[in-house]
Amino acid sequence: MTTASSEKKGRGWFKEEFGNPERRTAYYMVLPSLFIIVVVAFFPVLYGIVLSLTDSTVSAFGSFVGLENYTEMFQDPDFLVSLTNTVIFTVVSVALEFIIGLGIALAVNRAFRGRGLVRAAILVPWAFPTVISAVMWRLMFQPGIGIFQYLAETIGIISRPVLSDPTLLLIAAILIDVWKTTPFMALLLLAGLQVIPGEVYEAARVDGANVWQRFFRITLPLLKGAILVAVLFRTLDAYRVYDLFWAFGARELQSLSTFVYEGVRISQLQFGTGNAAAIFIFLTSFLIAMFFIRVLGMRTSAEEE
Amino acid sequence: MASATATKGAAGRGALTTVLFYIFLVVFVFVSVFPLLWVFKMSIVTKAELFASPPTIVPQNVTGAEWAQVLGDPTFQQALVNSTIISTVTTVICLFFGSIAAYAISRLRFRFKGTVMTLILAISFFPAVAIIAPLFIQFTQFGLINTYASVIITDTVFALPLTIWLLVAFFRELPVDLEDAAKVDGATTIQAFRKVIVPLAAPGVFTTAILTFIHAWNEFLFANTFLFDETTQPVTVVIPNFATVYTVDYGAQAAAAVVVTVPLVILVLIFQRRIVSGLTAGAVKG
Numbered sequence: 001m002t003t004a005s006s007e008k009k010g011r012g013w014f015k016e017e018f019g020n021p022e023r024r025t026a027y028y029m030v031l032p033s034l035f036i037i038v039v040v041a042f043f044p045v046l047y048g049i050v051l052s053l054t055d056s057t058v059s060a061f062g063s064f065v066g067l068e069n070y071t072e073m074f075q076d077p078d079f080l081v082s083l084t085n086t087v088i089f090t091v092v093s094v095a096l097e098f099i100i101g102l103g104i105a106l107a108v109n110r111a112f113r114g115r116g117l118v119r120a121a122i123l124v125p126w127a128f129p130t131v132i133s134a135v136m137w138r139l140m141f142q143p144g145i146g147i148f149q150y151l152a153e154t155i156g157i158i159s160r161p162v163l164s165d166p167t168l169l170l171i172a173a174i175l176i177d178v179w180k181t182t183p184f185m186a187l188l189l190l191a192g193l194q195v196i197p198g199e200v201y202e203a204a205r206v207d208g209a210n211v212w213q214r215f216f217r218i219t220l221p222l223l224k225g226a227i228l229v230a231v232l233f234r235t236l237d238a239y240r241v242y243d244l245f246w247a248f249g250a251r252e253l254q255s256l257s258t259f260v261y262e263g264v265r266i267s268q269l270q271f272g273t274g275n276a277a278a279i280f281i282f283l284t285s286f287l288i289a290m291f292f293i294r295v296l297g298m299r300t301s302a303e304e305e
Numbered sequence: 306m307a308s309a310t311a312t313k314g315a316a317g318r319g320a321l322t323t324v325l326f327y328i329f330l331v332v333f334v335f336v337s338v339f340p341l342l343w344v345f346k347m348s349i350v351t352k353a354e355l356f357a358s359p360p361t362i363v364p365q366n367v368t369g370a371e372w373a374q375v376l377g378d379p380t381f382q383q384a385l386v387n388s389t390i391i392s393t394v395t396t397v398i399c400l401f402f403g404s405i406a407a408y409a410i411s412r413l414r415f416r417f418k419g420t421v422m423t424l425i426l427a428i429s430f431f432p433a434v435a436i437i438a439p440l441f442i443q444f445t446q447f448g449l450i451n452t453y454a455s456v457i458i459t460d461t462v463f464a465l466p467l468t469i470w471l472l473v474a475f476f477r478e479l480p481v482d483l484e485d486a487a488k489v490d491g492a493t494t495i496q497a498f499r500k501v502i503v504p505l506a507a508p509g510v511f512t513t514a515i516l517t518f519i520h521a522w523n524e525f526l527f528a529n530t531f532l533f534d535e536t537t538q539p540v541t542v543v544i545p546n547f548a549t550v551y552t553v554d555y556g557a558q559a560a561a562a563v564v565v566t567v568p569l570v571i572l573v574l575i576f577q578r579r580i581v582s583g584l585t586a587g588a589v590k591g
Contacts, residue, residue, distance in 0.1 A: 013416060021494075022494060023413065023414065023415045025409070025494045025495070026413035026415040027415060029405045029409035030409050032402050032405070032406070033405075033406040033425070033469065034425070036462055037425065037428055038424075040458055040462040041431060041462050041463075044436035044439035044443070045435060045436055045439075047439040047442075048436060048439045051439060051442075107329060112326070112330075116577060116578070117334065118333070119578070120573055120577045121333070121334040121337040123580060123581070124338055124341065124573060125340075127566075128523075128569060129523035129565065130523065131525045131541045132540075132541065132544060132562050132565050133340065134545070135545055135547075135558065139344060139555055139559055140344070142555060144356055144358075145347070145356055147343060183337060187581060188584070188585060191585035233429070236430055239432075240432040240433070242525070243541075246529075256434075257434040257526075260434045260435075260438075261434065264437060264438035264441065265437070265441070274438065275438050278435045278438060282431075285430060285431070286430070
């Protein structure tokens with residue numbers, strides 16, 4: 001069967017794929033989903049690339065200007081602040097979430113009473129809309145009524161309101177993100193831990209391996225797949241942060257995504273640089289994903305087929 | 306003698322570890338739910354108590370005024386209706402197209418399966434913000450701005466990969482024999498799907514529906530881009546705006562935030578086991 005199909009050249013595969021009723025049905029079944037995805041996501045990216053190379057406005061298509069929007073973007077101090085904030089936010093929050101999440105996953109990887117309660121507690125921050133948790137945290141940092149503002153001032157860590165200081169805002173945003181997504185990270189890592197067979201540890205223990213050897217020689221290598229999936233998804237998520245910065249920072253805190261939004265939806269004059277930044281985010285996200293898949297050797301389920 | 310002491314020491318250490326473990330769990334659960342509890346407290350106390358310094362831990366003067374104000378606000382009522390409509394329609398559309406595609410991917414053989422899965426998964430890596438400008442221009446041309454359709458279309462595209470991914474994982478766990486038996490009995494592929502797979506897969510489909518619904522309910526970027534009229538804006542857009550509407554009426558803002566999370570907390574409490582199985586379905590295999 002396989003040899004016969006590979007011997008056929010040219011349009012042979014086409015006939016084979018569409019001549020077979022089961023295969024034809026399969027294509028009919030995936031086509032609607034593919035169509036929606038291509039039309040609403042991939043086509044607009046191409047259109048976005050075109051827009052970023054022209055002096056278009058939101059209401060009129062302009063003429064070709066080459067990379068002018070991009071050079072302008074890299075000279076824009078707001079863009080540079082957004083880029084710095086986004087990179088700091090992504091690296092610090094994902095690193096903290098990974099370390100704390102792995103610790104939690106290792107700690108709860110056993111049978112214990114009250115598992116259901118812990119699981120529900122894990123899911124509560126995750127299930128919240130990000131903007132709503134941002135609003136809640138903003139209330140808790142509000143001068144005069146905010147519990148965290150009060151505590152921080154009482155202990156004496158800070159002397160001014162968190163909500164009016166860009167650096168403190170960014171630190172607070174990182175902490176909120178850690179609060180919201182560490183449990184989710186822990187959940188993914190825990191699922192990875194649970195498929196490592198117990199006999200492997202038994203064997204290692206019999207051979208005299210200590211806790212640290214077992215962790216670095218068994219747990220980490222066997223958990224690599226789950227770690228890469230969890231860290232990649234979190235990295236891309238953090239990199240395109242929008243909801244949290246927008247609602248918690250109330251426009252005082254800029255990320256790449258809020259920069260794009262300001263450019264294409266609010267300011268009339270920044271449409272070009274906004275589009276350039278949109279394509280910049282798209283390309284860099286793609287590179288991050290490629291880095292995880294090619295360099296770190298992450299397996300995607302598509303390759304299993 | 307020596308061995309007895311060692312055993313006793315190990316037992317003591319075991320008990321200590323257990324105590325530390327439960328202290329850790331309590332702290333962990335407390336940190337997770339504290340913001341919700343605290344904001345709920347903020348929403349039920351009088352204004353005087355809200356501004357008290359130091360803040361009260363246990364509410365002293367309870368009032369329902371803030372809740373009454375928020376629940377009676379027509380903008381807020383409309384936003385709840387809008388969120389429900391957008392999330393429900395998105396979930397139904399995703400399940401319809403997603404289950405059909407997932408069945409083909411998990412059960413049928415065809416040449417470009419790998420390519421199809423890669424294309425679908427690529428959306429999960431896709432920064433939504435990259436396409437808001439092109440879509441805004443196109444939606445304007447089609448007259449879709451300020452309509453439910455604009456966010457339902459975009460939410461569907463970004464929820465669909467999740468839906469398909471989960472359903473493929475669930476469908477793969479179902480026994481193939483039953484479908485084969487149905488086909489031997491003369492059922493077509495479509496009939497095998499409808500009569501055999503769909504009923505068997507109901508629990509998995511239900512889990513997928515919950516996760517898709519949460520995804521759509523929480524969406525903010527597209528709604529904030531395409532909807533700027535209160536008649537169609539969902540709660541995620543309306544509540545942050547309360548900061549300017551209710552300015553210093555923090556109690557009302559707190560009440561509004563809590564209301565929106567109530568359906569999600571209920572879903573999580575009832576279906577936590579299913580949700581966890583859904584969230585980890587793809588990750589473990591990958």
